[in-house]
Amino acid sequence: ALLVRRLLLRRRHRRRRRAPAMPGEVTKPQLRSAKGSYDRMPPNPLLCAYLDDAARRAFVDSMMEVVVKQGEVIMRQGDKGNNFYIVKEGTLEVEVKDGDESTRSRTIGAGGSCGELALLTGQPRSASITATSAEVTLLMVNRKAFNNTIGTLIAKKRSVWNPFLQGVSIFSKDLNEYERGLIADALSPMIFEEGDLITKEGDTSQSLFYIVYKGVVLDEAKKTNLTERDYFGEVEILQKRPCMGNRIAKGHVVCAALSGEQFMKLVPLHALVKDGRNQAFALTQGGAGASTNRPMRGRRYGESAEVTSSYQSKTLKSNTAKSKEALSRIMHAIKQNVIFSRLNENQLKLLQQAMMEHHVPAGANVISQGEKGNHFYVVDSGELDAYVKTADSKASTQVKSFGAGDSFGELALMYNCPRTATIMARTDVVLWSLDRVSFRSIVLEANTKKASMYESFLEKVQLLEPLTKDQRNRMVDALEEVAYKVDEKIIQEGEAGTHFYIIVEGEVVITKGGQS
Numbered sequence: 001a002l003l004v005r006r007l008l009l010r011r012r013h014r015r016r017r018r019a020p021a022m023p024g025e026v027t028k029p030q031l032r033s034a035k036g037s038y039d040r041m042p043p044n045p046l047l048c049a050y051l052d053d054a055a056r057r058a059f060v061d062s063m064m065e066v067v068v069k070q071g072e073v074i075m076r077q078g079d080k081g082n083n084f085y086i087v088k089e090g091t092l093e094v095e096v097k098d099g100d101e102s103t104r105s106r107t108i109g110a111g112g113s114c115g116e117l118a119l120l121t122g123q124p125r126s127a128s129i130t131a132t133s134a135e136v137t138l139l140m141v142n143r144k145a146f147n148n149t150i151g152t153l154i155a156k157k158r159s160v161w162n163p164f165l166q167g168v169s170i171f172s173k174d175l176n177e178y179e180r181g182l183i184a185d186a187l188s189p190m191i192f193e194e195g196d197l198i199t200k201e202g203d204t205s206q207s208l209f210y211i212v213y214k215g216v217v218l219d220e221a222k223k224t225n226l227t228e229r230d231y232f233g234e235v236e237i238l239q240k241r242p243c244m245g246n247r248i249a250k251g252h253v254v255c256a257a258l259s260g261e262q263f264m265k266l267v268p269l270h271a272l273v274k275d276g277r278n279q280a281f282a283l284t285q286g287g288a289g290a291s292t293n294r295p296m297r298g299r300r301y302g303e304s305a306e307v308t309s310s311y312q313s314k315t316l317k318s319n320t321a322k323s324k325e326a327l328s329r330i331m332h333a334i335k336q337n338v339i340f341s342r343l344n345e346n347q348l349k350l351l352q353q354a355m356m357e358h359h360v361p362a363g364a365n366v367i368s369q370g371e372k373g374n375h376f377y378v379v380d381s382g383e384l385d386a387y388v389k390t391a392d393s394k395a396s397t398q399v400k401s402f403g404a405g406d407s408f409g410e411l412a413l414m415y416n417c418p419r420t421a422t423i424m425a426r427t428d429v430v431l432w433s434l435d436r437v438s439f440r441s442i443v444l445e446a447n448t449k450k451a452s453m454y455e456s457f458l459e460k461v462q463l464l465e466p467l468t469k470d471q472r473n474r475m476v477d478a479l480e481e482v483a484y485k486v487d488e489k490i491i492q493e494g495e496a497g498t499h500f501y502i503i504v505e506g507e508v509v510i511t512k513g514g515q516s
Contacts, residue, residue, distance in 0.1 A: 034065040042111030049185040063139040074129040081118025084146040090136030187256040192249035203243040207260035209233040215253030221245025333378040333407040355432040369422045375433040382429030386421045
């Protein structure tokens with residue numbers, strides 16, 4: 001009896017030792033069941049990629065919930081990994097130290113997850129993760145439960161797609177194994193047979209990013225064949241425009257596809273800029289200053305690190321007096337451009353004022369292909385031509401012309417990238433230019449002030465009271481300010497509803513069946 005009692009005590013001791021523990025914790029976490037959390041947090045992309053709704057709900061219900069304070073370390077780079085985590089509320093900062101001692105960081109918010117790589121590979125943690133909000137609510141599960149439910153599915157898919165993605169030019173150098181794994185999770189294989197139309201010119205029904213996995217795809221617009229590890233569709237997603245050309249399967253073809261939303265979240269813009277294979281083609285199709293009637297959504301563009309302090313924006317001055325005609329041309333050009341689509345009237349006027357006047361003689365180059373770009377230009381008068389030289393051609397080809405009211409060079413305002421074309425003055429030309437620092441000083445400071453105002457405003461909206469601060473902050477990021485004139489209709493009875501409105505300023509009249 002004494003021996004049996006001792007054995008039971010040892011078993012209990014082992015159970016206590018095997019209870020889920022958080023690497024690097026300072027205080028012992030208070031664990032409780034996460035049952036019921038599934039409907040109280042955003043969907044987790046990793047679970048959505050592998051499990052159906054019922055399986056996801058059961059998995060989340062099986063997890064344990066723990067609350068950690070700001071500054072607490074969830075995991076340390078180099079430590080052994082024992083748990084997988086999902087963020088229910090709050091934010092975490094991920095820091096990765098590379099071999100050259102440089103540090104890269106990113107943020108994980110509600111619905112995000114971390115920790116699966118060490119559980120899948122058996123390798124030490126590849127990053128250090130720390131709580132950054134006042135409190136972070138985490139859901140956690142140990143290695144055995146994770147691998148039994150979803151780990152084997154993830155490992156199987158990543159073993160196929162990770163080596164393939166490593167050979168894709170935009171993913172080979174700028175993404176690490178973990179980041180490529182996230183893309184592998186999201187990829188959806190698509191099969192096409194001889195003559196199948198993969199994309200149709202002018203189609204607006206869907207925006208997908210494709211990578212050719214097997215076979216050959218004919219790109220009719222470029223008049224070229226796309227083979228294994230070539231990709232297409234990113235230009236349409238970034239410019240929010242209709243499909244730029246027919247792509248047709250030549251025989252049996254397998255493509256890996258990402259939705260537009262997944263592409264924007266997972267593929268870094270700087271990788272596309274470095275690769276740059278489609279920038280010249282985008283220009284020939286109207287990418288410089290092209291407009292579209294499709295509704296625009298905001299995008300977090302990759303940006304270089306110029307100073308954008310409030311002091312700097314206060315020093316911006318009205319550089320040159322402008323005629324009413326010139327102001328009208330400038331305003332028309334910037335309103336037609338995608339990257340200015342979310343600016344309000346005040347911001348647009350500040351941009352007008354910051355523009356510099358340039359007189360360029362006929363035959364002179366305004367910008368040269370391959371050089372670093374820092375300015376955006378609006379044509380006030382005169383005519384210019386754009387020329388592109390491809391890697392396999394010694395001669396430059398004229399691809400586009402510009403006249404009064406046209407614009408070019410907008411990529412330079414978003415990030416450092418080489419110019420994609422040479423633009424030469426055909427006649428004497430007058431241009432207005434805007435530099436990147438002025439653009440970002442005006443826009444970023446205004447957006448910061450607006451975000452602060454919206455945050456405090458949303459706290460007072462009764463309908464949004466159940467939301468956490470982080471959820472309200474995500475709403476702030478998605479809000480678009482729209483102004484309406486007196487008696488202008490905002491919504492029409494009987495129409496399909498597509499937007500949710502919050503009144504910031506002014507009053508509206510609501511009528512139903514003609515009655516107020």
